[in-house]
Amino acid sequence: MTISEELERLQNLRERGALSEAEYAQAKARVLGGAPPDAPAAPHHGFLHRLSRSTTDRVIGGVCGGLGAHTGLPSWAWRVIFCVSLFYFGVGLLFYVLLWIFIPEGSASPAPPAPPPTG
Secondary structure, three states, X not given: OOHHHHHHHHHHHHHHOOOOHHHHHHHHHHHOOOOOOOOOOOOOOOHHHHOOEOOOOXXXXXXXXXXXXXXXXXXXXXXXXXXXXXXXXXXXXHHHHHHHHHOOEOOOOOOOOOOOOOO
């Protein structure tokens, strides 16, 4: 959807009464790329920047434990995924080794995953 189409859709919602003037101004500012002053600041780090290898839940390198701590999947499920994908020309081993190299080792107590955004 182009910017003009999005702005037209927002205008239609405002005319129908689905958006208040403040909501319209906030949505229009987001579409145009500028955040309003009262909007919450965007987080500086995404999921990949928070990802770290586990120091407590590890079998080999702590990759599956780290993935389990930062996603909704338990670490044993990540281990099964890597083992099953090992049979596809070693892709699982390749991904595991790459993650082991590029994901930093975390602290002893990993931070809980961020709650999903509301709204």
